[in-house]
Amino acid sequence: MRAALPAMLALALALAGGAAAAADLPSLPFVSTTGKAQTWIAPDIAVLYFETGAQHASAEQAGAELGELSGAIAELLAAHGVADADIDGSELAKKKVNLSVPAPDGSTAAYLMTRSYRVQVRDLAHLPDLVAALLARDHVDSLTASFDRTDKDRIDRELMEQAAADARANGTLLAQSFGAQLGPAVAISRAPLDKLAPALLVPAGPGTPALPPAQPIKAYTVPPALPFAQAVTAVFRLKEPARARTR
Known part of the structure; x- marks a missing residue:
């Protein structure tokens, strides 16, 4: 019995430590999502x-x-x-x-x-x-x-707004899947374009023109369209859905 006391004491301390760690977790959880936006525009x-x-x-x-x-x-x-x-x-x-x-x-x-x-x-x-x-x-x-494009800054701003809206929409769907509601964003970062998956710049349908490389080329021919893309990562606070009032 005496030999079992140290093991029981260690188990009790571990359980107490686990309870303390759980108590330190935020009462309102978070969700991280990404949003992407892309377009193809003829160069000018x-x-x-x-x-x-x-x-x-x-x-x-x-x-x-x-x-x-x-x-x-x-x-x-x-x-x-x-x-x-x-x-x-x-x-x-x-x-x-x-x-x-x-x-x-x-x-x-x-x-x-x-x-x-x-x-x-x-x-x-x-x-x-x-x-x-x-x-x-x-x-x-x-x-x-x-x-x-001479209006590249405007294109990038519009794509950034669309990517942010896409991130919020993805976060809303993810939160609803777990019975929660999406709260305010607490962290936002712009994803670097060199880290984007190649699929982001794949044409969305058969009507989209074939895209040349975005880097300088030696063909000297004007490409039909140039790819532009933006991506963001956002962290949202989750909130429980509003409960119906009882009379």
């Missing part, structure tokens, strides 16, 4: 990235040739409806390179001057001819294109 702007360069044994001559090339690029862009304000060619680079084959004057090194461009094309109807003209020019390299 393109951004072209490319580089131009000139190389010469003389740094001054390389700079002069790059200046002439930059002037020709400016004329080309203007001819295709690109405004000066949409052209960023301020990034210049200069470096000395070793020549694999000596130049006619015998020099084995030269100066390479490059200019990087970022060009916004607001009229997508001009894009095919503009890209063709750039590809046809010498000393134009690394041409890539990306597409977006």
Whole structure:
């Protein structure tokens, strides 16, 4: 009997500790839900990235040739409806390179001057001819294109509101499944888009256009639609359903 006393005492302490832990639990439980919203919208702007360069044994001559090339690029862009304000060619680079084959004057090194461009094309109807003209020019390299919406902030705000409403609707259904009512939100967080399941961006039906990658592409063709999505996680307090009054 004496040997059993320590075991009985330990059991009693464990039960008492369990009761104390249960008493610490909140009287009003919580539920966590997620909400998602997505849409596909045709792009209304393109951004072209490319580089131009000139190389010469003389740094001054390389700079002069790059200046002439930059002037020709400016004329080309203007001819295709690109405004000066949409052209960023301020990034210049200069470096000395070793020549694999000596130049006619015998020099084995030269100066390479490059200019990087970022060009916004607001009229997508001009894009095919503009890209063709750039590809046809010498000393134009690394041409890539990306597409977006000029009203992206508005789209994201509307999707965020829809995702929040979806989270509340999901929480309401979950609470009702357990005979409770959904109370106020006590915590809200925005789910990072890189953590969203791929299924979020899967077209909802056969009428939805095929979606290209959202990253910059080299096809230069305007995609039929771009995917936009937002997701939120919310924690709601649960409340018991109102009881009917008794007379």
